[in-house]
Amino acid sequence: MKSGPDHDSHLSSVNDHSPLEPFILDILGPRLIESIVLIGSGGHGRVFRLNLRGHTYALKLFFSTNPLxxxxxxxxxxxxxxLRTHYxxxxxxxxxxxxxxxHGANGTFAPFCYGSVMIDRALELRLGRLYPEHSDWNRQxxxxxxxxxGILTEFFDGVELAGVELTREVVGGVRDGVEGMNKIGIVHGDVFPKNVLVSTDKRVVWIDFSASxxxxxxxxxxxxxxRQKSDRKSVELxxxxxxxxxxIIPHFVSHLLFSPRYC
Ligand SMILES: Nc1ncnc2c1ncn2[C@@H]1O[C@H](COP(=O)(O)OP(=O)(O)OP(=O)(O)O)[C@@H](O)[C@H]1O
Structure with a gap:
């Protein structure tokens, strides 16, 4: 684990978009952060939009759990x-x-991942002050x-699948993502429209691999x-x-543009 100046220089490579060594569990403290805003909260954690030296990232911080x-x-x-490693x-x-x-697929069917981090006590306290109702991390x-x-990824500027027109391009992007995952030995395990984001230029990514x-x-x-089969069925469903x-929504006319591939 690094801290102090080393850590700063490590994070500066984030800002250059050069690849980081993945999953180094570096420590992130408040002094590196320009702004941090809560953008999502779910069963497994909270997601923040984070600004570090002029660049925007998504930071998903996880609740503690006891897989047993x-x-x-x-x-x-x-x-x-x-059990912990797997569940x-x-x-x-x-x-x-x-x-x-x-597998060389970073930034393809999922947001670009910059690695994993831990947040220090000072940043946790700052988040607690900003969002008092979200200050419990369920520590065991x-x-x-x-x-x-937490895991630091590209902030993906997009909307959930349920909010976009289902064109061939979008449907194809969702399925390509599933195939991309399955090819490298991942099953998603939480197939819902909220876990697919689509950008205005129709880039499609899968998010939320916490049940994968x-x-x-x-x-x-x-x-x-x-589970792979059931995920594929869930995609078609x-x-x-x-x-x-x-x-029942007039501008969603493209439902006829695709036919189920997996069922
Ligand atoms: N990389 C990202 N870029 C932009 N927004 C993101 C990103 N990752 C997650 N989000 C937002 O944060 C929300 C919660 O993220 P995620 O689904 O990963 O958390 P979760 O705790 O596992 O949620 P749940 O328990 O509901 O499945 C997403 O619905 C999305 O709106």
């Missing part, structure tokens, strides 16, 4: 650290982005004062393949539902 409490896998079968939403998202980076008793962990499975995974190949909505 919700996984169906028997306690004795795997060590706690293995903890932060590590699940890290594993997906690590695979994307390792065994974690003590462990820093909140990335190979190798302790679930084994069969369960992995089952999602298009179907969105196109039905399109039937």
């Amino acid at each position: 409490a919700y996984t169906t896998i028997r306690r004795g079968q795997h060590s706690e650290s293995t 903890d939403p932060f590590f699940a998202e890290c594993r997906a982005y690590a695979s994307i980076i390792a 008793p065994e974690q003590g004062n462990e820093c909140v962990k 499975w990335t190979l190798p995974h302790i679930v084994g190949d069969l369960k992995y393949q089952d 999602m298009f179907h539902v969105l196109s039905l909505v399109g039937l």
Whole structure:
């Protein structure tokens, strides 16, 4: 872990858009940050739009969880650290982005990922002052004062899939993303329109890999393949539902432009 001037020089490479070593768990403190605004909050964490030296990023900070409490896998079968690596939403998202980076796909079907960070206590306190109702990070008793962990990505300036016209280009972009993931051993696991963002120039990205499975995974190949199939079905169901909505909204006429590919 780095801090002080080293850390500054490390982050300056973020601003040049040169590649970073992924998942280094550097520490991010308030003095590096020009502005930080909450833009999303979900079951696994909170997402902030962040300005560092004139550039804008998205920082997803994760709630702590105890995977042992919700996984169906028997306690004795795997060590706690293995379970965490495979089921903890932060590590699940890290594993997906690590695979994307390792396969040379960074910035293609998902926002460009710059790596993982921890925020220091001062930044956590600043966020607590800015957003008092969002100051609890669900720390587990065994974690003590462990820093909140997060993933730094490109801020994607787009709207959710439900808010755009389903053209061939958009539908194709969504499916290409699924194929891109599956090709490198990722299943998304949370297929909903809110997890697909589309920019005005029709770039399509999948976000939110916190429920994903990335190979190798302790679930084994069969369960992995089952989930891959169910994700693909969910994609077609999602298009179907969105196109039905399109039937009652006049400008959504392009529902006829696609036919299911996976079902
Ligand atoms: N890279 C990004 N660029 C712009 N906005 C983003 C980015 N990542 C996430 N967001 C916004 O933050 C919201 C929450 O992000 P995300 O779905 O990853 O969090 P989550 O806690 O896993 O949510 P949920 O539990 O609802 O699935 C998204 O719906 C989106 O609006």
